[in-house]
Each structure stands twice: as structure tokens, then as C-alpha cells.
Amino acid sequence: DAGVIQSPRHEVTEMGQEVTLRCKPISGHDYLFWYRQTMMRGLELLIYFNNNVPIDDSGMPEDRFSAKMPNASFSTLKIQPSEPRDSAVYFCASSYLGGELFFGEGSRLTVL
Amino acid sequence: TQLLEQSPQFLSIQEGENLTVYCNSSSVFSSLQWYRQEPGEGPVLLVTVVTGGEVKKLKRLTFQFGDARKDSSLHITAAQPGDTGLYLCAGRSGNTGKLIFGQGTTLQVKP
Numbered sequence: 001d002a003g004v005i006q007s008p009r010h011e012v013t014e015m016g017q018e019v020t021l022r023c024k025p026i027s028g029h030d031y032l033f034w035y036r037q038t039m040m041r042g043l044e045l046l047i048y049f050n051n052n053v054p055i056d057d058s059g060m061p062e063d064r065f066s067a068k069m070p071n072a073s074f075s076t077l078k079i080q081p082s083e084p085r086d087s088a089v090y091f092c093a094s095s096y097l098g099g100e101l102f103f104g105e106g107s108r109l110t111v112l
Numbered sequence: 113t114q115l116l117e118q119s120p121q122f123l124s125i126q127e128g129e130n131l132t133v134y135c136n137s138s139s140v141f142s143s144l145q146w147y148r149q150e151p152g153e154g155p156v157l158l159v160t161v162v163t164g165g166e167v168k169k170l171k172r173l174t175f176q177f178g179d180a181r182k183d184s185s186l187h188i189t190a191a192q193p194g195d196t197g198l199y200l201c202a203g204r205s206g207n208t209g210k211l212i213f214g215q216g217t218t219l220q221v222k223p
Contacts, residue, residue: 004154031209042215043155043200056210091154097209098143101202103154 006092006104014112018080021107024073025094033101034067034077035091043091049075050097061086082111115139116203116214124220125191133186133217135201142204144177144184145211149198158186191221 005024013019025032034046047057052069060067064083069075079086089108093101119134135144143162147155159168161177161184168175172195174187184201201214 033209033211035213043213045210045212048209050209055208093154095209098204098207100145100157100160101147101155101211103156105152106154 004092004094004102004104006090006107008107009105010108010110012110012112013082015083016081017111018078019082019086019109019111021077021090021092021109023075023077023092023104025075025092026102027073029094029096029102030072031095031097032069032075033091033093033095034075035093037089037091037106038087046077079109082109084111087111116201116212118199118201118214118217120217121215122218122220124222127192127221127223128190129221131188131191131219133199133201133219134183135185135203135214136183137203138182139203139205140181142181142206144181144204145202146175146184146186147200147202147213149200149216155198155200188219191219193221193223195219196221 007022033048035043037043046059047067049069067077087110089106091106093103095101116137145160146158149155159175164179164181166177172189176185198216200216202211204211
């Protein structure tokens, strides 16, 4: 298996622009997670899905953030409009219930 | 809100020294995992502990889950430069998929 695949690896954008991050989980995993990592706040859980259904989005910072999982093999995290404080590395991970999380390589976002 | 506090946040030691990283919470976890992350990559699982008092060993790494399942520790014996990285503990409550991470401990082992 290719593992969790994220795109883009790097994104540089200007404040106010829309950003879309993409994730392909490992086939067969029924949980998908979006995390954000910064030096100040560490690895924060933004939202997670079970069988494509959002279960807990309490970590989503505000209405500018939205996440979807239209099918078992694809998820997006969208920021609109983006702000400099959104600059971080965004990780997608997938797992079975109670199992090990397999992380993608992350998407490094810089908002100027 | 569940919180996992790791200490120390940063650790710089010489090759051959021993070290312990702590992970503490006021919440009870059904399981706790330790991950290691290298620059530019995602975290990778080292171990999962599920039973209070459980001790697991992976070569020079020893992991312990507290009796009350609120805390855990990672002990490294005779650290090597290859152990350098960010160590993260992560806890799961009940029978949910939700996994919360600690802030992490950055370890640097100098040759």
C-alpha cells in the first residue's frame, strides 16, 4: 500500500486566498483525521471522520475551516479566507478503530 | 477538555546517557500510544499500551502505563544519535477513534 497521500506538500499563498488540502487515506481504514502542527501548539486534532461521517469537529478553529469526506478514499480540508495565523503543517492520518494512526507526509502551508 | 502534558519539552544529551520522558493527564485513557517524528515527516507509532501498570520494551526503549491509566513514561537507555527526534504521547478515551496528542519532547543526542 502507498500509505496516506497528501497534496500539496507545500503551499504558499496570500492572505484572503482559498486553500484546499487533499488526502487519500489507506484503503480499508475507517477513520480519517486532520491535525495541525505548529511549534507553539503542537499537534492539534481539527476533525475526524468515521466511515466518511464527521464525528468530532470541535477542534476546527472557526468557520473559515471546513472539511469533507465525499467517499472512503478522499478528504479535503479547506480554509477560506486564509490568514497568516493559519500557517502550519497540516497532517492527514487514517486508522482502524483503536489502532495505529498512519500519517501522511503533511502539507506545509504558508500564508503571507 | 482532555490534555496531555509532556515533560521535558526539550532534552539535549550526550550519546550513552539515559533519559526519561513523562506524559501526564488528569484524564483516564483507555489506551496510550507513543510516536516518534522526524523532520519533514509524519509521526510513526512506537508502541501502544492499554493496561494499567503495563510495561513494554523495544530494544533500548521502555514504555510504562501508569496504574490509573492517566500517565505514561518513556525511558531510553544508552541513547544514540539515531534516537534524535520528536517524541509524542497520544491518548484515547473510551471506545472512540479520537486521539489527542501531547505537545511533544524534542530529543537531541550528541555524538
